[in-house]
Amino acid sequence: MGFDLNSFLAFIIFGVTIGVVYGIVALGISLIYSGLDIVHFAHGEMYMFGAFFGLVLADNVGLPYPVALVGAMIITAIVGMSVERVFYRRLTRAGGGYTVAGMGMIICGFGMSVAMVNVAYFIWGAEAEPFRANLDYIPRLQFPGDIEVPESYVLTAIISVILMIGLHYFLRYTKPGLAVRAVAHNKDIAYLMGINVPLMISLIFGVACALAAAAGVLIGPMQSVQVEMGYLMLMKAFAAAVVGGFGSLPGAIIGGIMVGVFENLGAAYISASHKDIYAFLLLILVLMVKPSGLFGVEAKVKA
Amino acid sequence: MLQVNDVHAGYGNLKILRGVDMSISDGGIVTLLGGNGTGKSTLLKAISGLIPLMKGQITFDGVDISNLKPHERVRLGIVQVTQAKEAYPAMSVEENLVLGAYTRKDREATKADLERVYDFFPVLRERRKQMSGTLSGGEVQMLVIGRGMMAKPKMLMLDEPSAALAPKVVLEIFANINRIAKSGVTILVVEQNVRMALILAQYGYIIRDGIILIEGIADKLIKDPSVKESFLGGSVADVSRGLNNK
Structure with missing residues (x-):
């Protein structure tokens, strides 16, 4: 089989599309990490819950897809904020502020992940459910050389870009966004600026979970929705976040795209049955060359 | 304005403040002096609420703020x-x-205050688009003081504004602290630079081992031999005199 430029380009286009979705989940993980100093291991389950909420809203309730997307984001944000408020905050609280939580927090995240998977089994069962979204109003993209990009991919790309621009605008140009950045950098000083730090932490968590939910609803029409989908997404989003530099928001997106492209090319030209390995291969390669990730600054040192 | 009654506080099981009493009235500059590890910063954190009180009470304008x-x-x-x-x-x-004006809703007045901060510290206006990580030590000190002014404080607490700065810069900063006080803001300044602080302030407290050792009018504290004795420490004072003569 000779090298075919068109199919190569197609693999890259699909890789980028799936990659921005990894990037969105990674964005949430990075946001939580830089804001709360915790690595959130149950984030894949937020993504899975988001996908199911979207599925229920779109297929069972019958809402239009964009409305279901927004609805799923809001519901998942509320779920995420409740989980943080009820479980995580007890572990991270010390002396009224948020401090490095360490091992307990990691175990709690894993526990939350297992618990959420089982709650999902209880509600939705073990079967993979197809996500039927009516996307006829979205044009298929026709690239030269017979590359056709399906609606769900076009939609994914558009919505991802909107979400990223929205997050950037929020963090850069709004007052709560400024407060979020202040909290991410130093909670004590944020307190002294008169910022309600616990509220901002809830906000950060909510935004991160809403992003994960958006990714879930976007992936839904491409693949099916099932309870175990969170684990693999978490791993790839982690790979994306680490490749980009943990805690860096642009890095998360770039890392996600790299993982998506690398994975698609690997599946196409090396072996399709080992698709899920390539993300980690990329991770290892990047870490060998640049241990802090592509956009990472030196490790965050806490006093 | 501020009443600190028998305050005990610290970190975890480590108690640093062991019964501090303080009373700051409206207007003017009060200084809190003490060496390293005597509890100066801890007291500021207890007043601003960053650490909880183990015992005691703090009231501000008659309101009990101990649990806020x-x-x-x-x-x-x-x-x-x-x-x-x-x-x-x-x-x-x-x-x-x-960010300093985060709690304020009065946009016009906030803007005016921003201009006022720039008038106080013209160098900040020059550098207003610059990342604050690129500023010099003195400029960052001006920035954090300006940021404090933006909150429209009734009482401004400063934690060692002269630390690690050149004498000329310290003078400029102290002059501006004086200007802020003249505009009606009560100021509590924590310092290690005893002489400068006592010249700047009208009233002084000296803290040692978590309790207030001496308090009084600043002019008297400068001349008080027991202040020199107990806090300045003969040797340190001699060294600084030696440096000044060179």
Whole structure:
């Protein structure tokens, strides 16, 4: 089989599309990490819950897809904020502020992940459910050389870009966004600026979970929705976040795209049955060359 | 204005303040002096609410604030300016200043205050688009003081504004602290630079081992031999005199 430029380009286009979705989940993980100093291991389950909420809203309730997307984001944000408020905050609280939580927090995240998977089994069962979204109003993209990009991919790309621009605008140009950045950098000083730090932490968590939910609803029409989908997404989003530099928001997106492209090319030209390995291969390669990730600054040192 | 009654506080099981009493009236500059590890910064944190009280009470304008969260105390007008290294390096100078006015809703007055800060510290206006991580030590100190002014404080607490700065810069900063006080803001300044602080302030407290050792009118404290004895420490004073003669 000779090298075919068109199919190569197609693999890259699909890789980028799936990659921005990894990037969105990674964005949430990075946001939580830089804001709360915790690595959130149950984030894949937020993504899975988001996908199911979207599925229920779109297929069972019958809402239009964009409305279901927004609805799923809001519901998942509320779920995420409740989980943080009820479980995580007890572990991270010390002396009224948020401090490095360490091992307990990691175990709690894993526990939350297992618990959420089982709650999902209880509600939705073990079967993979197809996500039927009516996307006829979205044009298929026709690239030269017979590359056709399906609606769900076009939609994914558009919505991802909107979400990223929205997050950037929020963090850069709004007052709560400024407060979020202040909290991410130093909670004590944020307190002294008169910022309600616990509220901002809830906000950060909510935004991160809403992003994960958006990714879930976007992936839904491409693949099916099932309870175990969170684990693999978490791993790839982690790979994306680490490749980009943990805690860096642009890095998360770039890392996600790299993982998506690398994975698609690997599946196409090396072996399709080992698709899920390539993300980690990329991770290892990047870490060998640049241990802090592509956009990472030196490790965050806490006093 | 501020009443501190028998305050005990510290970190975890480590008690640093062991019964501090303090009373700051409206207007003017009060200084809190003490060496390293005597509890100066801990007392500021207890007043601003960053650490909880183990015992005792703090009232501000007659309101018991002992159990209020830090951001609620800022809303009442108690603003702590942290040490210079604690600006937000990845934010521009202006973003830092805007952040200082986070609790305020009065946009026009906030804008006017921003101009006032720039008038106080013209160098900040020059550098307002610059990331604050690129400022010099003195400029960052001006930035954190300006940021404190932006909150429209009734009482401004400064944590060692002269630390690690050149004498000329210290003079400029102290002159501006004086200007802020003249505009009607009560100031509590923690210092290690005893002589300068006592010249600047009208009243002084000297803290040692977590309790107030001596308090009094600043002019008297400068001349008080027991202040020299107990706090300045003969040797340190001699060294500084030796340096000045060179």
